[in-house]
Amino acid sequence: MSNAEARLEILTRINRAVRDRDVPERPAYPRAEGQSRADVLHTFEDRILDYRAGFVRVSPDGVREAVRAALGDARRVVVPDGLDPAWLPDGLDVRRDTPPLTHAQLDGVDSVVTSCAVAVARTGTIILDHGPGQGRRALTLVPDLHVCVIHAHQIVPDVLDGVHAVAGAVRAGRPLTWLSGGSATSDIELVRVEGVHGPRTLRVIVVDG
Amino acid sequence: MSGLHPARPFPEAAKSEVNNPQLRANLRKVTNTIREKRLRAVGELPHWEELRVLGAATKDASLAHLSDRLLELEASVKARGGHVHWARDAAEARELVAQIAQGHGVTELIKVKSITSDEIELNRALDAHGIHAIETDLAELIVQLSHDTPSHILVPAIHRNRAEIQALFNRELGDPEHLSDDPAVLAGAARRYLRQKFLTTKMAVSGANFAIADTGTVCVVESEGNGRMCVTLPEVLVSIMGIEKVLGTWEDISVFMELLPRSSTAERMNPYTSFWSGVTPGDGPQEFHLILLDNGRTDVLADEVGRQTLRCIRCSACLNVCPVYERAGGHAYGSVYPGPIGAILTPQLLHMDDKNANTLPGASSLCGACFDACPVRINIPQVLIYLRGEANGHKGTTLESVAMGAARYAMSEGWRFEGAVKLARAGQGPLVHGGQITALPGLLGGWTQSRDLAPFPPQSFREWWREREAEGAGGEP
Amino acid sequence: MKIDLFITCLNDALFPKTGQATVSLLERLGHEVRFNAAQTCCGQMHLNTGYRADALSLVRKFVNDFRDAEVIVLPSGSCAAMLRELAPDAAHWEGDEALRSEVLELSGRIYELSEFLVKKLGVEDVGAAYPHRVTYHPTCHAMRSLHVGDAPLRLLRNVRGLTLLPLPHADECCGFGGTFSVKNPDVSTAMLADKARHILETGAEACTAGDNSCLMHIGGGLHRLRSGARTVHLAEILASTPGQVWA
Numbered sequence: 001m002s003n004a005e006a007r008l009e010i011l012t013r014i015n016r017a018v019r020d021r022d023v024p025e026r027p028a029y030p031r032a033e034g035q036s037r038a039d040v041l042h043t044f045e046d047r048i049l050d051y052r053a054g055f056v057r058v059s060p061d062g063v064r065e066a067v068r069a070a071l072g073d074a075r076r077v078v079v080p081d082g083l084d085p086a087w088l089p090d091g092l093d094v095r096r097d098t099p100p101l102t103h104a105q106l107d108g109v110d111s112v113v114t115s116c117a118v119a120v121a122r123t124g125t126i127i128l129d130h131g132p133g134q135g136r137r138a139l140t141l142v143p144d145l146h147v148c149v150i151h152a153h154q155i156v157p158d159v160l161d162g163v164h165a166v167a168g169a170v171r172a173g174r175p176l177t178w179l180s181g182g183s184a185t186s187d188i189e190l191v192r193v194e195g196v197h198g199p200r201t202l203r204v205i206v207v208d209g
Numbered sequence: 210m211s212g213l214h215p216a217r218p219f220p221e222a223a224k225s226e227v228n229n230p231q232l233r234a235n236l237r238k239v240t241n242t243i244r245e246k247r248l249r250a251v252g253e254l255p256h257w258e259e260l261r262v263l264g265a266a267t268k269d270a271s272l273a274h275l276s277d278r279l280l281e282l283e284a285s286v287k288a289r290g291g292h293v294h295w296a297r298d299a300a301e302a303r304e305l306v307a308q309i310a311q312g313h314g315v316t317e318l319i320k321v322k323s324i325t326s327d328e329i330e331l332n333r334a335l336d337a338h339g340i341h342a343i344e345t346d347l348a349e350l351i352v353q354l355s356h357d358t359p360s361h362i363l364v365p366a367i368h369r370n371r372a373e374i375q376a377l378f379n380r381e382l383g384d385p386e387h388l389s390d391d392p393a394v395l396a397g398a399a400r401r402y403l404r405q406k407f408l409t410t411k412m413a414v415s416g417a418n419f420a421i422a423d424t425g426t427v428c429v430v431e432s433e434g435n436g437r438m439c440v441t442l443p444e445v446l447v448s449i450m451g452i453e454k455v456l457g458t459w460e461d462i463s464v465f466m467e468l469l470p471r472s473s474t475a476e477r478m479n480p481y482t483s484f485w486s487g488v489t490p491g492d493g494p495q496e497f498h499l500i501l502l503d504n505g506r507t508d509v510l511a512d513e514v515g516r517q518t519l520r521c522i523r524c525s526a527c528l529n530v531c532p533v534y535e536r537a538g539g540h541a542y543g544s545v546y547p548g549p550i551g552a553i554l555t556p557q558l559l560h561m562d563d564k565n566a567n568t569l570p571g572a573s574s575l576c577g578a579c580f581d582a583c584p585v586r587i588n589i590p591q592v593l594i595y596l597r598g599e600a601n602g603h604k605g606t607t608l609e610s611v612a613m614g615a616a617r618y619a620m621s622e623g624w625r626f627e628g629a630v631k632l633a634r635a636g637q638g639p640l641v642h643g644g645q646i647t648a649l650p651g652l653l654g655g656w657t658q659s660r661d662l663a664p665f666p667p668q669s670f671r672e673w674w675r676e677r678e679a680e681g682a683g684g685e686p
Numbered sequence: 687m688k689i690d691l692f693i694t695c696l697n698d699a700l701f702p703k704t705g706q707a708t709v710s711l712l713e714r715l716g717h718e719v720r721f722n723a724a725q726t727c728c729g730q731m732h733l734n735t736g737y738r739a740d741a742l743s744l745v746r747k748f749v750n751d752f753r754d755a756e757v758i759v760l761p762s763g764s765c766a767a768m769l770r771e772l773a774p775d776a777a778h779w780e781g782d783e784a785l786r787s788e789v790l791e792l793s794g795r796i797y798e799l800s801e802f803l804v805k806k807l808g809v810e811d812v813g814a815a816y817p818h819r820v821t822y823h824p825t826c827h828a829m830r831s832l833h834v835g836d837a838p839l840r841l842l843r844n845v846r847g848l849t850l851l852p853l854p855h856a857d858e859c860c861g862f863g864g865t866f867s868v869k870n871p872d873v874s875t876a877m878l879a880d881k882a883r884h885i886l887e888t889g890a891e892a893c894t895a896g897d898n899s900c901l902m903h904i905g906g907g908l909h910r911l912r913s914g915a916r917t918v919h920l921a922e923i924l925a926s927t928p929g930q931v932w933a
Contacts, residue, residue, distance in 0.1 A: 007295040010503045014276040017511035023273045026266045030256030047477065103408040103442055123478035136492035137441045163463040170424050170459050173289050175485040175492060180478035183434035187348035187364055188392035189371055190239050196396050198434025198481060224872045514779060532859045536876040574863025575734060577830035591775060597736030613732055617740035620695060620726040630699040645909060655871030659878060660906030670693050670702035674721050
């Protein structure tokens with residue numbers, strides 16, 4: 001088996017198959033009417049609550065208290081580099097990821113606090129590009145509780161806005177994780193069960209201003 | 210059943226499935242629930258029809274430039290530190306995965322749900338190499354542990370009820386506590402069973418929902434988090450994708466992230482979607498392989514009518530609205546691709562001379578519900594009709610083709626048709642009992658298995674019309 | 687208006703009363719009905735069973751028989767859908783572009799009966815009387831290919847004495863599907879069982895639709911079950927008046 005041979009044959013077969021083909025015209029992307037900022041923020045809140053994730057909206061000086069409340073009993077917290085230190089309440093057992101924690105060490109952590117790259121109101125989606133304040137992918141995956149702090153100005157109306165917002169990160173080669181509520185399955189009799197392998201609890205804090 | 214190849218013709222396979230009360234009840238509940246949910250999810254989005262048109266056009270544009278797109282994808286993935294392989298058929302793809310696993314001395318790997326891997330029967334091939342593949346999607350795990358096969362694209366174990374899964378997990382998972390039949394308890398047991406596997410397994414295999422040529426980005430759409438685990442924690446990741454999954458630019462992904470979740474699980478968005486481009490230093494697998502699989506797809510692409518099948522984004526909306534799927538279930542289709550999309554995809558991938566697969570285009574009443582539901586506007590009824598013609602081309606002269614030819618001849622002239630009707634009317638006497646035909650012979654016997662038939666009336670419409678014209682007056686009933 | 691009736695082969699041979707009722711109804715509304723006795727069949731059965739060449743020879747015959755028609759009315763949704771939607775595709779598949787453009791040229795003049803009345807003539811009350819409890823099954827081709835929408839329901843709501851009972855799961859296929867019902871009898875029967883159950887749940891005496899092919903299947907099942915319910919073509923209800931009962 002030669003891979004070069006397979007490659008050449010597949011490409012040849014494709015070119016033969018589409019030789020007669022017209023390139024179809026693509027219509028413009030259909031966009032919804034302009035929504036007010038208040039509508040966008042309200043929609044986002046509605047979607048997050050619909051996913052049965054935690055939601056709270058605070059002023060900038062209320063973040064620390066909101067994070068404390070969101071963490072509840074969780075004490076061992078992994079904090080990615082670049083997260084605003086003013087957000088963290090005192091009295092936590094904070095783990096840093098430098099040098100990188102092993103999978104087993106991460107598994108011993110209760111929770112993670114991060115920011116995000118952008119959030120989409122219409123679908124209640126939080127997009128991580130794993131830049132500063134968000135950490136590598138495993139940090140928001142292994143701990144059972146994820147507290148995500150989002151600036152209100154990071155919330156955009158639609159999926160396409162979100163896609164545009166992270167285009168630079170993708171072109172720079174960064175991975176993305178899109179989160180819409182917590183982990184869930186409906187594989188048994190289509191009964192929705194929240195919390196399978198991902199963090200079983202997601203709590204969202206939106207910071208105004 | 211395994212992979213793509215149906216072991217029996219559809220009508221024969223469906224005959225036993227429709228008589229399974231458990232299956233019928235499960236399917237009725239599931240399809241009816243998700244149908245209503247989908248209508249709500251779709252109805253909420255403005256411009257749904259425009260998004261469908263854009264989705265179809267985006268896929269078509271990508272397919273029209275497929276070789277350029279694949280070459281661009283290959284270059285982008287390599288530039289980001291990934292490896293790209295090409296597989297003409299299932300055997301080549303299986304061999305590639307096995308070689309990578311053996312290169313790392315791996316005897317166990319974890320898998321994200323991937324229909325493409327089921328299509329190439331990857332797990333069985335890995336077994337033969339002494340490599341055990343563990344399915345991590347809950348439904349796929351249920352299917353694997355019970356040595357069963359998937360029956361739905363989205364919810365592969367939908368033919369199983371909670372009591373069956375309870376018994377299976379109590380037997381197979383070695384959980385210290387006795388599990389109840391509560392789906393949350395059963396999902397919890399799967400979490401405990403798989404947790405150590407996620408944290409310690411060295412290699413994972415996934416499919417790909419989409420791949421972006423210009424950025425070299427691969428995408429896995431999921432709900433449970435097992436996908437994130439598999440594409441993030443192991444050292445080595447292998448993704449197998451059909452060549453039709455590639456899109457041109459990053460911005461092309463948007464329309465599909467609007468169309469797919471609402472059509473699939475009827476959610477606004479699925480809980481988790483992962484995107485990665487080759488290897489990210491310090492984050493995730495440090496070795497990544499992308500396998501580009503043909504396995505019949507270039508033949509589908511070459512067919513002017515059939516190529517729209519390659520737009521499919523595997524959402525399963527067509528299964529959920531299909532009245533035939535609802536009664537026959539996924540196993541009747543004998544392939545990893547069941548339902549309306551399977552009825553057109555399986556025979557095209559296997560070619561129309563496969564005598565079991567070529568009965569699949571017949572597995573439809575042509576009601577058209579699938580076309581209306583398809584987020585990328587695959588005109589499934591049109592392709593079904595087209596493929597029935599292609600299949601007949603491989604069947605030669607049959608009793609059916611002779612009967613059809615005779616009917617066509619009878620209908621070639623009005624007077625000839627009138628004569629044929631008169632002949633049938635004269636000959637139907639022995640079949641009529643109590644004013645109805647209750648048993649028909651030969652090819653038509655299937656009709657009277659559940660239905661009576663009114664006989665030919667004494668006068669056809671054209672005879673009545675001629676009589677009326679002759680009398681020069683309006684007719685009475 | 688001069689209306690050319692395409693009766694369809696099934697109605698001609700097995701359900702002539704539907705054709706007679708269609709003639710009576712259109713004449714009552716003041717139109718001239720013509721019937722070209724050369725006509726036979728649209729080719730739907732052949733095409734849907736995969737016999738494209740046979741089907742196209744019948745499409746070609748249809749085009750020749752109706753070339754000069756002002757409007758063509760069919761008391762059958764599936765045959766109208768065949769001629770308007772499928773025949774042009776099939777001609778293209780077989781490389782017969784001349785036939786494709788001819789049938790496309792004709793397609794703007796082809797109407798299923800209920801859409802002709804409501805959309806073309808703008809009539810919703812045809813002056814009918816039918817004092818029975820009736821439920822309406824929207825046939826798949828009328829609903830999804832022709833998009834007749836609620837035209838049949840508008841017509842039925844204006845029929846004197848008729849009690850219209852809503853059909854649960856109305857938009858689900860009855861399971862006929864032409865030769866599907868013969869080649870896949872088990873699945874077809876399973877679909878029919880549900881359709882019959884839903885019809886009987888309404889308590890209607892009769893189930894009506896715009897297509898005798900579906901009705902032959904549903905009615906055959908209802909008769910086999912000795913359910914006491916029956917099927918009636920929409921044209922026969924719309925043609926009925928206190929003085930002349932068609933069904």
